[in-house]
Amino acid sequence: GAGVSQSPSNKVTEKGKDVELRCDPISGHTALYWYRQSLGQGLEFLIYFQGNSAPDKSGLPSDRFSAERTGGSVSTLTIQRTQQEDSAVYLCASSLQGPLLAGGESGANVLTFGAGSRLTVL
Amino acid sequence: GESVGLHLPTLSVQEGDNSIINCAYSNSASDYFIWYKQESGKGPQFIIDIRSNMDKRQGQRVTVLLNKTVKHLSLQIAATQPGDSAVYFCAERRWGNTPLVFGKGTRLSVIA
Numbered sequence: 001g002a003g004v005s006q007s008p009s010n011k012v013t014e015k016g017k018d019v020e021l022r023c024d025p026i027s028g029h030t031a032l033y034w035y036r037q038s039l040g041q042g043l044e045f046l047i048y049f050q051g052n053s054a055p056d057k058s059g060l061p062s063d064r065f066s067a068e069r070t071g072g073s074v075s076t077l078t079i080q081r082t083q084q085e086d087s088a089v090y091l092c093a094s095s096l097q098g099p100l101l102a103g104g105e106s107g108a109n110v111l112t113f114g115a116g117s118r119l120t121v122l
Numbered sequence: 123g124e125s126v127g128l129h130l131p132t133l134s135v136q137e138g139d140n141s142i143i144n145c146a147y148s149n150s151a152s153d154y155f156i157w158y159k160q161e162s163g164k165g166p167q168f169i170i171d172i173r174s175n176m177d178k179r180q181g182q183r184v185t186v187l188l189n190k191t192v193k194h195l196s197l198q199i200a201a202t203q204p205g206d207s208a209v210y211f212c213a214e215r216r217w218g219n220t221p222l223v224f225g226k227g228t229r230l231s232v233i234a
Contacts, residue, residue, distance in 0.1 A: 004165070033221060035224070040130060040226075041226060042211060042224040042225050042226040042227055043166070043211065043213075043224035044224075045221050045222070045223065045224075048221050056221065059221075091165055091166070093165075110156070110168045110171065111166075111168070111222065112168070113158075113165030113166045113167070114165050115163070115164055115165045116164075116165050
């Protein structure tokens with residue numbers, strides 16, 4: 001597609017349930033990122049995938065969070081046993097390349113974001 | 123759509139005036155900076171970026187200024203329009219091959 005697509009756009013779930021959020025990046029983009037945005041906060045980095053390299057999971061807040069990227073394209077973020085503090089907007093972004101490498105063209109590293117998936121845990 | 127943040131710093135500007143949105147960063151090793159605009163109910167949208175070897179970069183109606191001495195970044199919007207109303211985020215790449223780190227954002231309200 002022309003942009004980054006995320007689904008569902010809104011998800012309401014009960015505490016303790018598992019949820020899956022999907023991201024379909026821009027075709028040809030090798031890097032994919034997940035960020036979380038809580039009310040009144042900036043964007044909190046969760047995880048990123050770059051090509052076939054092992055993902056950088058350094059931002060995942062707990063072992064209840066996991067993500068995978070199949071075939072170098074679509075990604076799924078899974079939150080197990082959801083808690084109320086997991087309520088947030090989960091944003092996915094993709095870029096032609098990974099985080100900016102020295103000497104690289106900055107345009108290829110600009111993140112294009114999807115509209116996000118708003119998760120509400122009751 | 124809902125606001126992305128109810129307790130953000132807010133800048134109110136008269137339509138047609140210039141806007142200046144400021145951002146402080148903490149890591150002197152950060153070498154790349156970027157501004158995003160987020161309208162209600164939408165994902166952040168790229169505005170302009172700048173590398174640390176520059177102190178100014180201009181786009182269409184926008185200018186980013188970087189002062190590495192005091193670790194300060196600003197976004198200037200010329201002739202602010204109602205469509206500029208949004209939350210603006212600065213982001214930095216702190217070192218090496220690391221993902222962007224975002225600030226908390228500033229809400230810009232344009233008064234018609």
